[in-house]
Amino acid sequence: MAVSFRSVFRDGLFAGEAGIVTGAGSGIGRCTAHELAALGARVALVGRKAEKLQAVAREIAEAGGSASCYTADIREEEQVRETVRAALADFGRLDFLVNNAGGQFLAPLETISAKGWDSVLRTNLSGGFLFAREVYLQWMKQQRGGAIVNMIGEMWNGMPYMGHSGAARAGMLNFTETAALEWAPVRVNAVAPGWIASSGIDRYPPEMRDTIRALPKKVPLGRLGTESEVSAAIVFLLSPAAAFISGSWIRIDGAVPNVKSSYPLAARGTTTAFDGFHLAVKPEVLG
Template identity: 40%
Template sequence: MFAPDLLKGSICVVTGAGTGLGRAAALELARGGAIVVGCGRREEPLAETVASIEDGGGTAVALELDIRESDAVNEVVDRVLADHGRIDTLVNNAGGQFALPAEYITPNGFRTVLELNVLGTWLMTHAVATKAMIPQGGGKILNVTLSPHDGFPGLVHSSAARAAVENMTKTLSVEWARFGIRLNALAAGHFDTDALATRYVPGVKEDALTRVPAGRWGTVEEWGWLVTYLASPAGDYFSGSVLTLDGARDVFGAGSYPPAGLLEAVEEAAIATRQHRNDIRFVTTGVDRK
């Protein structure tokens, strides 16, 4: 899609680079000539991303990182600067959630999603800005969020978190414009990734496609193209924006809720979980399963 030397010499940090949209972004940035630093919590998928980039003639390194840990974030940013001298683009892709009706979400589950998506994004953004981009006189930060924006039934915790990140992005685009830092949020619709097939209960994936006017899933390559475009000089005047890539999903709206079969699947999973816990207690302690 792009000239092979479009990002030559650029240093791009991508969190959550081991799978899904993070991997797609890392691969396309590397195809454009960038040196990619892929970060994530799991070593094996990161290694696979690096291997794919190197097989294509690109350059990449993998660094294990939990973005919720402030000390670890600072150590990774310091290492990137020690090795490469600068950071031109940060892609805050790491995040996560689980689809569940709001009445089933525990305080700990809600807190975990906010810490990962909001706190983690803030820690990476602040460290990269203060340690790299402000001293070097500029840079780009791309924060991944979700579409649709006007409510996302079944993902109330993630909806709250992503709205916070978008507001953070807009606020910082004003505060840090004087340093030459440009920040944008990229709202992803439904893409054909492994997570879509494996992390959600039956019925959610099938229902989601009925809400995409384009009538298909997005491809991970399309996501990588958007990220690379914004990281390139063509994206230099973008700042403070929320760019939505979703096949008109956001315009369509939330639709009716819940999807067919969702509540039944959740109850079955809850029963199975309780039975599993009872089995473990029986085996380890001899407590009667009843």
């Protein structure tokens, strides 16, 4: 019997539906694609590296799900347009879009070049806009329905050493709120992950290792989040249970933005992590 994602949502929740997950070759995107496929959706995996997408598609097939691969740079308008067109031709419908793809690098503001700034904004803001616009224009507008979930982040009160990403994520939140009004009844929401034990944290430079390992001590819930906990929030926002939610966002951050210098963050234990992803691997930096 195939081993599949252990979702908290009912079997077949997305049966007969199809949609796109960008940045699906690793991390939260890979996890979310697995969960949606396990719940019956046909998933279009989008990313820049074909071999990574193909590996995820094989994993999903082995678990009994259905996924197809589409290589594209989300920053390039024509590539986005053609990718949406191809997915729509293959599936015949696009019920959802998960705008997960993104990326950034650590740097103080004063050292970020114009090229570096533009690259992060195009990846974390413009690419998401382009995919959302094309899915809306090519399918959701005519169907008068569908759901889009955008990726933002824990950017409240600024993002030191990631000012380019913070600006892009804040822009994506404003885009989410605007699109929810202009594109209704298509629902447009966002998720804002905090410190998540995802494969992405292994890509930070070696000098960040001690800082990353110390992060749980700064979280009121006493730990890092899991990819499955972010995926669950995304799936909820795509689901019929969220039919009256649009223009909103869900924080998945263990209450980190609520920490106050006037209130001691004492060690009181932690919550039990939810990890339904059968292929989840603990990041090496946390080993």
